[in-house]
Amino acid sequence: MHENDISYLIRKATFTIHSTLGPGLLESVYETLMRHELQKAGLAVECQVGLPVLYDGLRLENGFRMDLVVEKAVVVELKSVENLLEVHHKQLLTYLKLSGHKLGLLINFNVPTIKEGIFRKVNGL
Structure with a gap:
């Protein structure tokens, strides 16, 4: 599956969670819910993936x-x-650079309208 197709499904899960529960929950709650929604969509999801620094x-x-x-x-x-x-935007760009992944999404759930809280970052895509 191409990164853009995966990104679409991630954004869809984000909209579902935010429209159901809204802002104001802990990040750990949103992480668990995202994993659940993405796995329901048939995607492989890893959480809290260690990234070594050289x-x-x-x-x-x-x-x-x-x-x-x-x-x-x-x-x-x-x-x-x-x-x-x-620094939050730079953090994701650093993760992309160190991991070699090409696409990342920075998602802030603590916003009135979730489309204001989704940011796409690329690393040579």
């Missing part, structure tokens, strides 16, 4: 944790914050 001969096994990796192709970083900061 630096000057050192290897930090769990330097980062990606919230979701869908179909081993799309990284999803979930937030439930009042305002996304530039």
